[in-house]
Amino acid sequence: MADLLSVAKLAGVSRATAARAFSSPELVRPETRHKVLEAAHRLAFRPNNVARQLRAQTTKMIGVMVPSLDNPVFAEQLQAMEVAARASGYSLIVTTSEYDASRESEIVEEMLRQRVDGLVLTIADADRSEVLAKLHREVCPYLLVYNQPEAADIPTIGVDNRAAVAEATRHLIALGHHRIGMVAGSLLQSDRARLRYEGYRQAMCDHGLTPRPLIEMPRHTQAELACLEPELSGHDGLTAVICTNDLLAISLIGELQRSGRSVPGDLSVMGFDGINLGHCLYPSLSTVEQPRVEIGRSAVQILLAMIRGETPQPLPLPHALREGESVGAPPTSRQVLVTRNPQRNTP
Amino acid sequence: MADLLSVAKLAGVSRATAARAFSSPELVRPETRHKVLEAAHRLAFRPNNVARQLRAQTTKMIGVMVPSLDNPVFAEQLQAMEVAARASGYSLIVTTSEYDASRESEIVEEMLRQRVDGLVLTIADADRSEVLAKLHREVCPYLLVYNQPEAADIPTIGVDNRAAVAEATRHLIALGHHRIGMVAGSLLQSDRARLRYEGYRQAMCDHGLTPRPLIEMPRHTQAELACLEPELSGHDGLTAVICTNDLLAISLIGELQRSGRSVPGDLSVMGFDGINLGHCLYPSLSTVEQPRVEIGRSAVQILLAMIRGETPQPLPLPHALREGESVGAPPTSRQVLVTRNPQRNTP
DNA sequence: TTGTACGCGTTATCAA
DNA sequence: TTGATAACGCGTACAA
Numbered sequence: 001m002a003d004l005l006s007v008a009k010l011a012g013v014s015r016a017t018a019a020r021a022f023s024s025p026e027l028v029r030p031e032t033r034h035k036v037l038e039a040a041h042r043l044a045f046r047p048n049n050v051a052r053q054l055r056a057q058t059t060k061m062i063g064v065m066v067p068s069l070d071n072p073v074f075a076e077q078l079q080a081m082e083v084a085a086r087a088s089g090y091s092l093i094v095t096t097s098e099y100d101a102s103r104e105s106e107i108v109e110e111m112l113r114q115r116v117d118g119l120v121l122t123i124a125d126a127d128r129s130e131v132l133a134k135l136h137r138e139v140c141p142y143l144l145v146y147n148q149p150e151a152a153d154i155p156t157i158g159v160d161n162r163a164a165v166a167e168a169t170r171h172l173i174a175l176g177h178h179r180i181g182m183v184a185g186s187l188l189q190s191d192r193a194r195l196r197y198e199g200y201r202q203a204m205c206d207h208g209l210t211p212r213p214l215i216e217m218p219r220h221t222q223a224e225l226a227c228l229e230p231e232l233s234g235h236d237g238l239t240a241v242i243c244t245n246d247l248l249a250i251s252l253i254g255e256l257q258r259s260g261r262s263v264p265g266d267l268s269v270m271g272f273d274g275i276n277l278g279h280c281l282y283p284s285l286s287t288v289e290q291p292r293v294e295i296g297r298s299a300v301q302i303l304l305a306m307i308r309g310e311t312p313q314p315l316p317l318p319h320a321l322r323e324g325e326s327v328g329a330p331p332t333s334r335q336v337l338v339t340r341n342p343q344r345n346t347p
Numbered sequence: 348m349a350d351l352l353s354v355a356k357l358a359g360v361s362r363a364t365a366a367r368a369f370s371s372p373e374l375v376r377p378e379t380r381h382k383v384l385e386a387a388h389r390l391a392f393r394p395n396n397v398a399r400q401l402r403a404q405t406t407k408m409i410g411v412m413v414p415s416l417d418n419p420v421f422a423e424q425l426q427a428m429e430v431a432a433r434a435s436g437y438s439l440i441v442t443t444s445e446y447d448a449s450r451e452s453e454i455v456e457e458m459l460r461q462r463v464d465g466l467v468l469t470i471a472d473a474d475r476s477e478v479l480a481k482l483h484r485e486v487c488p489y490l491l492v493y494n495q496p497e498a499a500d501i502p503t504i505g506v507d508n509r510a511a512v513a514e515a516t517r518h519l520i521a522l523g524h525h526r527i528g529m530v531a532g533s534l535l536q537s538d539r540a541r542l543r544y545e546g547y548r549q550a551m552c553d554h555g556l557t558p559r560p561l562i563e564m565p566r567h568t569q570a571e572l573a574c575l576e577p578e579l580s581g582h583d584g585l586t587a588v589i590c591t592n593d594l595l596a597i598s599l600i601g602e603l604q605r606s607g608r609s610v611p612g613d614l615s616v617m618g619f620d621g622i623n624l625g626h627c628l629y630p631s632l633s634t635v636e637q638p639r640v641e642i643g644r645s646a647v648q649i650l651l652a653m654i655r656g657e658t659p660q661p662l663p664l665p666h667a668l669r670e671g672e673s674v675g676a677p678p679t680s681r682q683v684l685v686t687r688n689p690q691r692n693t694p
Numbered sequence: 695t696t697g698t699a700c701g702c703g704t705t706a707t708c709a710a
Numbered sequence: 711t712t713g714a715t716a717a718c719g720c721g722t723a724c725a726a
Contacts, residue, residue: 001486003719014697019721029695044484049460050406051719054397054702061440068426070623075422079415082443086454091461093408094441096429107433113396114438137391139348222627251627258629276417277624280569280598282605350703361713366705376711398703401718 002043011039022047053115062303063111063119065095065104071221071247072275073292074122077145080296081120088304090117099124099190099220104131112140118303122146126154126191141306143314145299146290148191155306157299159319161192164288165199167321168242168270173207177240177268177330180204181212181231183252184244185220196244196272212238221245223252225259232267239330240268246275246287253283253326264328274322283325291317349390357386369394400462409650410458410466412442412451418568418594419622420639421469424492427643428467435651437464446471446537446567451478459487465650469493473501473538488653490661492646493637495538502653504646506666508539511635512546515589515617518668520554524587524615524677527551528559528578530599531591532567543591543619559585568592570599572606579614586677587615593622593634600630600673611675621669630672638664 008018013032020028021036028036039045053059062085066074078094085092093116095107104123108131111119119142123129126149135142144156165182172180182200184193197214204211215231217224223243231238243249249271253263263269263283271278274289295317305312355365360379367375368383375383386392400406409432413421425441432439440463442454451470455478458466466489470476473496482489491503512529519527529547531540544561551558562578564571570590578585590596596618600610610616610630618625621636642664652659 004721005719015720016698016722017696019719020696023721027695032695046456046460048401048462048719050397050401050462051702052721054395054401054704054718055720055722057702059397069416069422069429070419070426072417072419072422075416075419078441079417079443082416082441086442091440091442091457093438094425094429095433095438096426109393110438113393115395115397247624247627250624254627254629254631277594277597280594280601281628282601284601351705352703362703363705363714364712366703367712370705374711379711395703398718399705401702401720402704402706404718 001048002040002045003048004045007036007040007043007045010043011035057115059115059117060089061091061093061114061116062300063093063095063108063114063116065097065107065111065119065121065123067099067122067124068096071245072277073245073273073290076276076292077296077299080293081300084297084300088300090300090304097124101130104129105134108134112138116140118142118307120145120299120303125189126156127151128189141303143299143303143306145295146192148195150191155302155314157295157302157314157317159288159290160316161195162199162202164290164319165196165242165272166203167199167319168272168288169200169203170207171321171323172240172242172268172270172327173203173209175240175268175327175329178209179212179236179238179240179330180209181215181228181238181241182244183215183217183223183228183241183248185217185248188214188216193244200242215241217248221247221251223248223255225252225255228252238267240264240270240327242270242272244272246271246273246278246285249285249287249326250278250281253281253285263326266331268327268330270327274320278322278324285322286324286327287322289320289322291320348395349387349392350395351392354383354387354390354392357390358382404462406462406464407436408438408440408461408463409647410440410442410455410461410463412444412454412458412466412468412470414446414469414471415443418592419624420493420592420620420637423623423639424643424646427640428647431644431647435647437647437651444471448472448477451476452481455481459485463487465489465654467492467646467650472536473503474498475536488650490646490650490653492642493539495542497538502649502661504642504649504661504664506635506637507663508542509546509549511637511666512543512589512619513550514546514666514668515619515635516547516550517554518670519587519589519615519617519674520550520556522587522615522674522676525556526559526583526585526587526677527556528562528575528585528588529591530562530564530570530575530588530595532564532595540591547589562588564595568594568598570595570602572599572602575599585614587611587617587674589617589619591619593618593620593625593632596632596634596673597625597628600628600632610673613678615674615677617674621667625669625671632669633671633674634669636667636669638667 008015021033097104122145126147146158201211271287278285355362368380444451469492473494493505548558618634625632
């Protein structure tokens with residue numbers, strides 16, 4: 001690939017002049033500039049960003065790490081980040097950690113070697129992270145997304161998980177539900193999971209209701225009906241559940257329907273995240289919406305401010321309770337058929 | 348950030364020796380090596396990849412462009428690519444084009460300036476693309492994904508769209524459907540869309556059935572029931588539709604159910620792509636599965652081979668007809684109530 | 695307005 | 711086994 005020197009030669013000027021024709025065209029005589037651009041065109045010259053980055057000591061690149069792109073909540077946030085970044089002239093290096101702590105470390109190390117100008121990370125557990133310890137010693141600006149660490153000095157953007165789930169719980173209680181459960185994926189060791197459960201527990205207690213133990217599914221985003229079934233029958237069977245993510249909720253609804261149950265007729269199901277797909281389904285998903293687009297956009301803006309040397313104070317973004325068709329009043333029949341087999345539509 | 352020279356000084360050796368301690372440790376005396384590593388540690392030295400890239404004239408980076416990450420078919424493919432790339436020591440620069448031709452050009456230009464070692468692209472229309480014209484003149488290895496250009500000399504990986512939809516159509520016909528329609532998103536100008544419709548048309552004709560005009564939705568991934576409704580009633584109302592992507596199919600199913608119709612009771616709905624979520628729903632989505640993970644993995648492998656200077660011949664990957672619950676036999680009642688209002692469950 | 699010369703941090707070649 | 715030196719391609723302070 002042609003370089004500036006060959007362009008300069010062909011144009012009959014020095015390399016410096018050729019360089020200026022690109023970086024500060026106003027400093028070069030129009031006639032000369034034209035000669036340079038003409039030569040560049042003939043040689044199919046394309047500025048070498050790597051050299052420019054080395055020289056300028058800045059890459060205009062942001063390193064992004066998310067747990068997985070198979071979950072739309074991250075893909076949708078990433079989509080927003082990419083648009084925002086490019087609008088500001090930045091590119092994204094994208095990696096996935098699969099919630100693996102050692103991969104998290106390797107990835108961040110690699111991105112630091114790449115001299116990214118900043119990092120946007122979603123880590124497995126912000127309260128027990130080697131990555132954070134490492135970044136603490138570095139000078140590279142970084143920002144967590146979705147995480148909600150206990151330590152106050154870690155820049156983070158996302159919703160208040162505890163308050164969000166508490167609100168969702170109160171919503172169900174207001175509808176008349178008393179026997180509410182919480183369904184989680186297999187990934188327990190996460191700051192968000194702890195806070196979400198805590199929000200549920202708190203809201204239940206505040207209303208004099210008994211919080212149940214977390215119902216844990218073997219996989220992170222796929223519900224297993226067998227794990228839930230024991231909690232559904234009997235005199236204290238659940239009438240509503242809150243899932244820790246939308247994929248879990250959606251697959252749970254599917255499983256319930258396939259088993260002949262009705263949602264929300266037999267069980268109200270609430271999700272968490274607000275992924276786009278939830279709108280489209282029938283019943284549409286009731287969920288706690290994290291403003292994924294705003295989170296992505298704003299993560300980029302805040303990080304860029306940090307890169308400029310400012311010290312913005314990221315605020316929690318507001319969640320929104322999105323009411324859908326998957327949540328309704330508790331079944332009245334249940335109160336009659338208390339200790340016996342609950343009514344079901346067989347398939 | 349500390350550089351190699353300062354490490355060398357602290358260790359009391361030359362820069363060359365310090366460099367060797369990292370790149371070819373066996374060439375340096377253990378004692379010396381230890382001194383260097385010790386110094387590097389004390390200075391928190393981290394190799395500068397940018398400098399290395401400039402020197403080595405290779406970035407170990409792959410440029411990736413997809414239309415959007417809001418559609419899981421691309422996010423899931425990207426997830427697979429990222430894993431495969433990192434396993435081979437490559438990083439991904441990820442961009443989204445939003446099916447915009449001018450953005451496509453800018454993005455590719457920017458990635459070429461970044462001196463990526465290769466490109467993996469999904470473009471809007473492989474038969475009318477400035478991007479391909481540009482790449483044709485460049486030396487940068489590239490590979491299309493999902494695209495299916497007419498020109499045979501363009502390296503591509505994906506399924507045979509025509510054959511895939513033809514098979515889906517035959518599947519519906521075999522179930523007894525005669526009045527089958529095809530529902531597309533708003534994005535008509537795409538190589539895939541043309542071939543998929545062509546596959547549908549061909550299969551219909553082969554069985555002596557009349558292909559219908561494409562039913563076009565105002566948005567790409569969200570069905571609008573009003574656009575379909577006219578085709579559902581009357582003596583020749585549709586009994587089955589094939590959607591050009593899964594999101595369209597899923598949202599259509601939702602709309603149909605919300606309007607009191609049953610799927611597949613009143614209308615069989617088939618998707619295209621095979622996104623993970625389709626499994627979880629009830630009814631589960633019948634769809635033509637593109638092997639997204641295999642496509643992503645294999646795109647990286649093939650591109651890396653091209654980067655090594657080989658000339659692999661990418662073969663079409665096999666699609667799979669994934670039978671779900673959203674497709675069944677055509678409603679028998681319809682044959683009785685021919686010219687009158689078809690039976691419906693009111694909500 | 696243009697040219698000269700240096701440095702960004704690394705690796706590879708050649709000598710010692 | 712180690713050291714000196716020259717690139718990689720670009721931007722810019724300084725001089726002309």
